[in-house]
Amino acid sequence: TMAHSKTLLVLENFIGGKFVPCSSYIDSYNPSTGDIYCRVPDSGKEEVEAAVKAAKDVFPIWSSKSPLERSQILNKLADLIEHDLEAFAQAESKDQGKTITFARTVDIPRAVYNFRFFASSILHHTTECTEMATMGCVHYTSRTPVGVAGLISPWNLPLYLLTWKIAPAIACGNTVVAKPSEMTSVTAWMMCKLLEKAGVPHGVVNVVFGTGAKAGEALVCHPDVPLISFTGSTLTAQRITEKSAPHCKRLSLELGGKNPAIIFDDADLTQCIPMTLRSSFANQGEICLCTSRIFVQRGIYSEFVKRFVAEAKKWKVGNPSDPTVDVGALISKEHLEKVRSYVKKAQAEGARVLCGEGVDSLALPAGNQKGYFMLPTVITEVKDESCCMQEEIFGPVTCVVAFDTEEEVIARANSVKYGLAATVWSSNVGRVHRVAQRLQSGLVWTNCWLVRDLNLPFGGMKASGIGREGAKDSYEFFTEVKTITIKH
Ligand code: NAD
Numbered sequence: 001t002m003a004h005s006k007t008l009l010v011l012e013n014f015i016g017g018k019f020v021p022c023s024s025y026i027d028s029y030n031p032s033t034g035d036i037y038c039r040v041p042d043s044g045k046e047e048v049e050a051a052v053k054a055a056k057d058v059f060p061i062w063s064s065k066s067p068l069e070r071s072q073i074l075n076k077l078a079d080l081i082e083h084d085l086e087a088f089a090q091a092e093s094k095d096q097g098k099t100i101t102f103a104r105t106v107d108i109p110r111a112v113y114n115f116r117f118f119a120s121s122i123l124h125h126t127t128e129c130t131e132m133a134t135m136g137c138v139h140y141t142s143r144t145p146v147g148v149a150g151l152i153s154p155w156n157l158p159l160y161l162l163t164w165k166i167a168p169a170i171a172c173g174n175t176v177v178a179k180p181s182e183m184t185s186v187t188a189w190m191m192c193k194l195l196e197k198a199g200v201p202h203g204v205v206n207v208v209f210g211t212g213a214k215a216g217e218a219l220v221c222h223p224d225v226p227l228i229s230f231t232g233s234t235l236t237a238q239r240i241t242e243k244s245a246p247h248c249k250r251l252s253l254e255l256g257g258k259n260p261a262i263i264f265d266d267a268d269l270t271q272c273i274p275m276t277l278r279s280s281f282a283n284q285g286e287i288c289l290c291t292s293r294i295f296v297q298r299g300i301y302s303e304f305v306k307r308f309v310a311e312a313k314k315w316k317v318g319n320p321s322d323p324t325v326d327v328g329a330l331i332s333k334e335h336l337e338k339v340r341s342y343v344k345k346a347q348a349e350g351a352r353v354l355c356g357e358g359v360d361s362l363a364l365p366a367g368n369q370k371g372y373f374m375l376p377t378v379i380t381e382v383k384d385e386s387c388c389m390q391e392e393i394f395g396p397v398t399c400v401v402a403f404d405t406e407e408e409v410i411a412r413a414n415s416v417k418y419g420l421a422a423t424v425w426s427s428n429v430g431r432v433h434r435v436a437q438r439l440q441s442g443l444v445w446t447n448c449w450l451v452r453d454l455n456l457p458f459g460g461m462k463a464s465g466i467g468r469e470g471a472k473d474s475y476e477f478f479t480e481v482k483t484i485t486i487k488h
Contacts, residue, residue, distance in 0.1 A: 009038040011185055011209055013047055014192035016054035017202025022047060026182050026211065031097030031329035032320050034370030038095070040185045043210035048177065048218035051206035055148040055175035056224055058203035063145045063173040067122045070171055074119035077198035081191065082112045088159065088187055090321075095186045096158060097329030097372065098283050099320045106283075111159040111187075117454050118167040121471040127481075137487045143479040145173030146250065150225040152216055152240075154232040155181035155331050156286040156394075162188055165229045168474035170204055177206045177225065179216050183331055185209045212236060220244050229477070230254070231288075233392075234418075234463045252467035252477050254288070254459055256392040257420030260413040261291040262435060264406075265299040267425035271447065273307050279423060279449040280398035281315060281376045284330050285339075288464075289421040289443070289450060293389055294400040295409050301402040305380065308400065309354045312376045319365050329371045330395060336372040339395030342388050343377055346399075351382035356396070390416055406435060414440045419461030423449050442468070 012019040022041030030037045041047070062070075081088060088111070089103035098107070129140040151165040162180050169176045180188040188207050195205055208215050212232075220228055220243045230240055231254040244251060261276050279291040296304045320328035330336045343357045353359050356377025364373055376396045382388055388399055403409040413422060422441040426432050436444040442460040445451065452458070457468035467477060 008036070009186065011038065011040050011189045013041050013043055013051070013209055014189070014195075014205075014207040015047070015051045016057075016206065017196060019192070020047075020050075022209075028095070028183065028185065029332065030094055031331055032094075032368055032371040032373075034333070034372070038186060040182055041209040043208045043215040043218075045218045047208050047210070048215060048222060051177040051208045052148055052219075052222050052224050054203035054206050055177050058201055059145075059147060059175045062170070062175055062201060062204050065173070067171070070173065071119040071122055073199045074115045074167060074171055077194060077200065078112045078115035078119065080194040080198055081108070081115070084190070084194075085109070085112070088190060091186045091190060092158060092184075093320045093328070096155060096184050097320055097331055098286075099323075099325050099328040101323055101325075102283055102328070107157055107160045111163040113454075114160070114163040114167045117471075118171040118474070121455070121475070122171040125472070125475050135487070137485050139483055139485045142482045142484055143475070144482070146227045146478060146480050147174060148225050148227075149174045149176045149478065150219040150222070150228045151176055151178040152212070152219065152228065152230045152232065153178070153180050155184040156283065156288070158184035159187040159191065161231050163191075164469065165231075166205060168469070169229070169478050170200070172475060172478040174227075174478055175204045175206075177208060177219055179208050179210065179219055182209065182211045217243060220249075221247075223247060226250060227478070228252070229469075237465075250477070252459075252469060253465045254469070255420075255463060255465045256394070256418060257288050257290075257460065257464050258293065258390065258392055258416045258418040259289060259291050259421045259423075259441075260293045260295060260439075261423040262409050262413055262425065263294065263296045263300070263304065264424075264426035264428070264431065265297040266427045267300070268427060268447070269300070269304065269307065272425040273304070273311060275449050276308065276423070276425075277311055277315070277376075281312070281327060281396045284327055284374075285396040285398070286331065286394055290394075291423060291449070292393060292398050293413070293416075294398055295403045295413065296400060297409075298402050298404050305354065305378075305400055309378050312378055313355050313360065315376045317362060317364075317373050317375055319368050327373075327376060327396060329368075329373050331372070333372055335395070336374060339374060339393055339397060342391075342393045342395075342397060343379065346379050346382055346386060346388045349383070349386055351379050351386065351388070351399075354378045354380055384412055384415060392418065406431065410435060410438050414438075417463040420464035421445065421460075
């Protein structure tokens with residue numbers, strides 16, 4: 001009814017610089033209350049077609065601007081988002097269930113930084129040149145934007161991950177059609193409201209909202225979109241690879257993980273324990289880089305488990321807008337059920353749940369009784385072959401197991417299909433290097449976690465992805481290279 005729809009936030013697609021209503025909509029939930037609070041366009045082929053056309057039409061203009069002109073526009077957009085940081089953080093927390101603290105300190109500052117970073121890095125690339133004196137030739141490479149980029153992002157770090165794609169794509173001179181997750185579309189829509197003021201020409205950034213099966217696939221299958229940058233699950237990446245194969249598209253795939261923490265008996269536990277709690281439970285464990293297999297050397301195993309569990313129990317679960325809360329709501333009812341089912345499966349296999357789900361009671365504020373909450377959960381006495389040690393759970397669940405030798409732990413850490421991120425904790429520099437070298441993982445953090453230099457490659461090995469993104473890597477992905485030979 002009209003009265004009902006008035007109370008809801010209704011999003012519109014952003015195509016060719018204009019907000020356009022859609023003929024049908026999807027309900028979007030507030031994960032911390034379980035209420036429907038927003039309607040997201042349920043776009044399909046028609047909307048994607050219009051967005052691709054708008055992007056294609058403006059490509060000649062945008063791609064011929066100088067890097068400096070584009071850089072200035074990206075910086076302006078960064079300033080505008082930063083100016084509204086609090087509003088963006090509130091929206092992200094409400095839409096995703098993450099704590100307001102996390103949105104304020106991680107998601108939105110990083111979205112701002114993504115634009116500043118690529119605004120700067122685009123000014124500093126050089127291409128290659130070689131001389132072939134005996135032939136009277138010089139060869140040089142030239143890089144040009146690819147065209148219309150299709151950008152598809154997940155629900156866990158909504159604006160953070162979407163801008164990690166939009167910023168390098170447009171900095172390089174491409175135009176884009178972006179499709180955020182249907183579960184977390186609000187901040188992308190808010191960003192669209194700032195594009196004109198930042199000086200982004202109409203059609204350079206188009207955002208089409210909707211499901212993966214409809215809007216996402218229409219984008220992946222569109223013949224005029226030669227490049228797809230995707231972040232999401234490995235299963236969806238397989239589908240995207242199949243669907244795009246007839247067009248031989250250029251793909252960047254940032255996928256799931258089953259990330260190990262390897263803790264040697266000479267680790268500094270006063271640093272390792274709080275950081276491993278963060279790497280396990282930050283953002284409700286809904287970060288692709290989260291730790292979910294903790295290998296602890298036998299000599300310190302009991303002490304580690306005791307201290308780790310005692311600290312995990314202190315993490316406060318509750319209303320995400322309460323700044324003292326550490327763990328917010330999971331993204332959806334279905335996802336919460338899925339995460340819980342892993343804990344049940346582990347118990348059925350004989351594992352022990354040391355704290356959290358099914359062991360401790362969760363007291364929620366009155367307004368959050370129907371939200372999708374779960375306590376940080378620590379599982380032990382679990383076999384390496386168990387689904388909890390093999391599959392990505394993507395929630396506040398972590399497994400702790402003991403190991404004896406360096407050789408053994410490397411083999412066990414590598415014994416999953418994924419290869420995204422690992423942490424290694426030891427005060428022995430030689431060991432840290434040796435182990436880092438042998439881990440099958442796109443990122444290895446030793447004695448720290450989540451410290452990123454955006455200049456360097458980010459991405460996964462094995463089922464965790466194909467391709468890397470970062471200053472140079474994104475530049476290479478979002479441009480075509482040509483080798484030109486000049487004979488005099
Ligand atoms: P998902 O694969 O279900 O969805 C990701 C995006 O793809 C969404 O926008 C979705 O609508 C779209 N999509 C779904 N099916 C599609 C199809 N057939 N064609 C085109 N698009 C389609 O993933 P999710 O559940 O939103 O996100 C969680 C996953 O993302 C986890 O596996 C996590 O590890 C991964 N992730 C990886 C990284 C990384 O950088 N490696 C970062 C964050 C999240």
